[in-house]
Amino acid sequence: MSLPLFPPLTRSNVLACQLSSWYPTLASVSIKTVTIRPLDVQFRDYLLADGVHIPLGSEGITAADTLSEDESDEDEGEDGPSYTFPQLDTSIRKAIADFGAVFPKLNWSSPKDAAWMLPQSSPLKCTSPADVYLLLKSSDFVNHDLDPSIVFEGCEEDDEQSDFSYELELSLRKWYAIDKGREFRCFVRDNMLLGASQRDHNYYEYLNESETQELVLGTIGCFWRDHLLEERCPVGPHYVFDLLLTRDLRRAHLIDINPFAPRTDPLIFTYAELQELARMPSRPKLAVIESTGHADAARNAPLFQHNMVPLEALQLSAGRTPQDFTNALAEEIRRSAFEDA
Structure with a gap:
């Protein structure tokens, strides 16, 4: 019996990969x-709306301070809807106070492309x-989580009696x-650890040392087994998990769990x-960038660079280096977003 390229994927598998599904365990x-949930329909509408607009009150002042009583009942301004999320603002500020600083993620996707x-x-x-809000509104990646037809694309049918809806x-x-250099993506199929890939597409000399590779594989293997x-993984027998290893490469922290499916980047x-x-089980394989010439131009370039240059902003590039252009574009979007707020 031939082994298909991908194992069966069900809606239950996808839902189990939500951060809130596996994190408690x-x-x-x-x-x-x-995790703040559920997010209301208005927040979903905000994420889907055109343009990058920062909700009123999300900086340091409250929405009530920015609107007069007459204006507060208005749903739309001259340039479209105005949004305000005072309760969500409060929850975010509490998390920041507790953690010092945060990075956001929706059900499955984080706005890494908007970093x-x-x-x-x-x-x-x-x-x-x-x-x-700026990260979420500037990201293409998070749009995946807003459309159930994309979230469950390629899934086989589960038990018809089950509820496969989800809340943002x-x-x-x-x-x-x-x-x-200490981030790795690890691949499991039929409860078998196949291998791990270096996540960053840059060359790290120490990752090519045999002793280091043995240590990395040993740490990943121990984490997976433990x-x-x-039954300890809530997703099922097929999944992909991301780890961050400690500086001594002897312990690991779980970053994420993803479906074993085409939507998950296999990296190297x-x-x-x-x-x-x-097909041919053996010890797990470690995939790393083996030399400065190993990665092609796309791998050596910054990740997600296709999301970094909106066509409308090409005029900003005149006379600037790529780095100066990126900084100028980010500043222009921030300025525009906060002016609208």
Whole structure:
């Protein structure tokens, strides 16, 4: 019997990959997180609305202070709807007070493609509700979570009596300055750890040392056996999980769990290679960038760069270096967003 490229995917599997689904069970080995749910329909409308507009009151002043009594009943201004989320603002501020700073995620997706909107010295670091909204509104990735037809694309039918609806939610995770060279994506099929891929597409000399590779695989294998193997993973027998290893590479923190499906980037692997590893079980394989010439131009370039340059902003690029252009574009969007607020 031939092994298909991907194992069967059900709606139950997808729902189990929501951060709020697996976090309660695995909180002790993950990053501190608080989830706000459900988000109301108005917030969904805000995320889907054209343009990047920061909700009233999300910086430091309340929405009531920014609107007169006559204006507060108005749903729309000259340029479209005005949004305000005072209760959500309060919840976000509490999480920031508890954690120091946060980075946001919806049910499945985080706005990593919009990290350039905040200072590069602390990417994705949110210290106000406005920062959270700015990332979410600037991201293409989070749109995935807003459309059930995309969320459940490619899924087989489950028990017809089950309820596969979901409510939009916002998870706020404690922000850390993460060393990308210690992030790994790990692939499990039929409860078998096939391999792990370096997540960052840059060359790290120490990751090519045999002793380091043995240590990394040993740490990943121990974490998987202790916390995810068999019934301990709520997703089922097929899944992909992301780990951040500690500086000494001897312990790990769980970052995320994803479906074993085309929507999940295999990074340095291809799914055909993972299929072969599943056909011929052996010890897990570690995939790393082997030299500065190993990665092609796309891998050496900044991740998500296709999301970094809206066509409307090309005029900003004249006479600027790529880095200066990125900074200028981010500042222009921030300025416009806060002017509208």
